Amino acid sequence: xxxxxxxxxxxxxxxxxxxxxxxxxxxxxxxxxxxxxxxxxxxxxxxxxxxxxxxxxxxxxxxxxxxxxxxxxx
Amino acid sequence: xxxxxxxxxxxxxxxxxxxxxxxxxxxxxxxxxxxxxxxxxxxxxxxxxxxxxxxxxxxxxxxxxxxxxxxxxxxxxxxxxxxxxxxxxxxxxxxxxxxxxxxxxxxxxxxxxxxxxxxxxxxxxxxxxxx
Numbered sequence: 001x002x003x004x005x006x007x008x009x010x011x012x013x014x015x016x017x018x019x020x021x022x023x024x025x026x027x028x029x030x031x032x033x034x035x036x037x038x039x040x041x042x043x044x045x046x047x048x049x050x051x052x053x054x055x056x057x058x059x060x061x062x063x064x065x066x067x068x069x070x071x072x073x074x
Numbered sequence: 075x076x077x078x079x080x081x082x083x084x085x086x087x088x089x090x091x092x093x094x095x096x097x098x099x100x101x102x103x104x105x106x107x108x109x110x111x112x113x114x115x116x117x118x119x120x121x122x123x124x125x126x127x128x129x130x131x132x133x134x135x136x137x138x139x140x141x142x143x144x145x146x147x148x149x150x151x152x153x154x155x156x157x158x159x160x161x162x163x164x165x166x167x168x169x170x171x172x173x174x175x176x177x178x179x180x181x182x183x184x185x186x187x188x189x190x191x192x193x194x195x196x197x198x199x200x201x202x203x204x205x
Binding site: 028037 | 078079082138141142143145146147148150200202203204
């Protein structure tokens with residue numbers, strides 16, 4: 001399942017680099033990079049840490065893609 | 075003090091070297107139809123060197139940076155790499171058995187190919203976060 005995320009936008013809005021955000025929440029820069037590039041889906045705990053540090057809600061960073069009605073799938 | 079990012083880079087380079095050594099050993103053993111002419115100590119010695127390098131780099135990095143380098147994306151990658159190594163060992167061992175290749179040649183190729191796949195897949199997964 002795809003997960004839409006706006007981590008990069010919120011991080012830039014907070015004026016942080018990937019390395020600074022990683023350092024602040026105690027993960028590697030690679031983890032932040034792979035989350036932003038939708039390669040890695042973080043745990044709930046890490047998602048909450050990111051949201052808390054950026055001062056936004058978890059739902060502001062991550063959201064499920066809108067469901068496509070079955071009749072529209074060809 | 076080594077940063078968490080530097081530690082991940084060092085680990086990736088060390089694993090790449092380990093993968094290269096193990097893959098070369100497996101291919102050389104297969105090509106030569108015997109591992110007897112190859113230095114049997116090379117793969118375990120390489121693994122031991124990798125362990126020592128990462129261990130001392132982790133000591134130098136400190137607890138916080140080491141923990142950051144071993145975070146959940148690393149745990150996810152290492153789990154995938156271990157799984158691939160496991161299935162490679164099963165597949166290679168079975169394939170060699172079907173080909174009637176047994177004994178220490180089968181053991182050498184199976185162990186080093188599984189190790190090579192583990193190291194190389196870990197490196198490949200690690201490289202996804204390098205851009």
